[in-house]
Amino acid sequence: MQESTFNELADLALRNSGQHFAPTKSYLMDARLSNISRRESFATLDDLVQCLKARPNPRFEQEVAAALTGKKTSFFSERDTIEQIVTHALPQRLKLSKSGKLRVWCAGVSTGQEAWSLAMRIGEEVGSPLASAQIEIIGSDLSTDCIETAKRGVYGHFDVQKGLSIHRLMTNFNRHDNGEWEIKDELRETVFFRRQNLLNPASDLGGFDVILCSNVISSLAKPAKRQVVETLGKQMLPDAYLFFGPDESIEGVSNTIKPSRDMRGAFVRAASDSATAAA
């Protein structure tokens, strides 16, 4: 890959998703764009970039940016966080809820496994107060293709065997004759997906009781990280909880979001800022 190609792609990623690529990571670009490059019959990424420059196409540019994020996911990949949300965060929010309705946003959900996993785990809370709550889960991602996959809820032989016990597979999926497995209708009633660039305002999504955004901010440049945290923070209802991936830090990024004192692994809005949170 020519240096100019790397620079063009790094700029494109930064502009569209806030993702930062160090020059030593050019091999990641090769790997993540190989499918698009092959599909569009480009011999090299240099050709792909030349095409983008000669014939600007915002939709294709977005697709390239989404592919560059390269987020891979599997069912229950954030098992401990999901457990914390289901056993502590949601019950705590339910105590404060007058309507019995709770909303969860899985931001940067890739092909949907995280949102479906959360819905499965909530469905196992038979006999607990959560069983009678109305819980809506919204999954969002930058990639239109990923969101379409998430909406379909159809996963392959290898996907359903990583992170899912056989009991969860049998309880929550139907098997197709071609060997693929499809999420059952009951689970679809509470899970919705839409495209969302986290660098842009998400006010039309409304307010959330819990937001889970894992494996997104760690790859972002600091200004983009700040922007994403602000976007997420604005959609937090008062006293709502925000979870990132276990190894992700927002230190020095936000003055309005701080670690929760009473909810392990969670962040909350600073008290003085809660008044401006989503209502």
Next chain:
Amino acid sequence: MKHCLIVDDSRVVRTVAGRIIQDLSFTVSEAAHGAEALEMCRKEMPDAILLDWNMPVMNGLDFLRALRREDHGKDPVVVFCTNENDSEHIGEAIRAGANEYIMKPFDAEIVESKFSEVGLV
């Protein structure tokens, strides 16, 4: 170190699965069918059994039912590993006492994930 018995009539599958499971810090022994596996279990119950379905002499399901009737036969964690990938077979295996189920083809990540689901790793 935990011990896993791999029961499959394919030497290739036993070898591939054996390498994967050894990498998960298990000692591994092998049997080519259910009857051979049952004899081995009577001498020493393994901690885990990776079990094929279709085998000569005694198939995996019959082996599992016989195993669960043995003294300490409920102790081993049994993970089916088979080409029988439809819901009916999976349900039948669980009712017979299987703890987990791997659908072939498999890779190292799947084996580790399934072993993790049942607390083996």
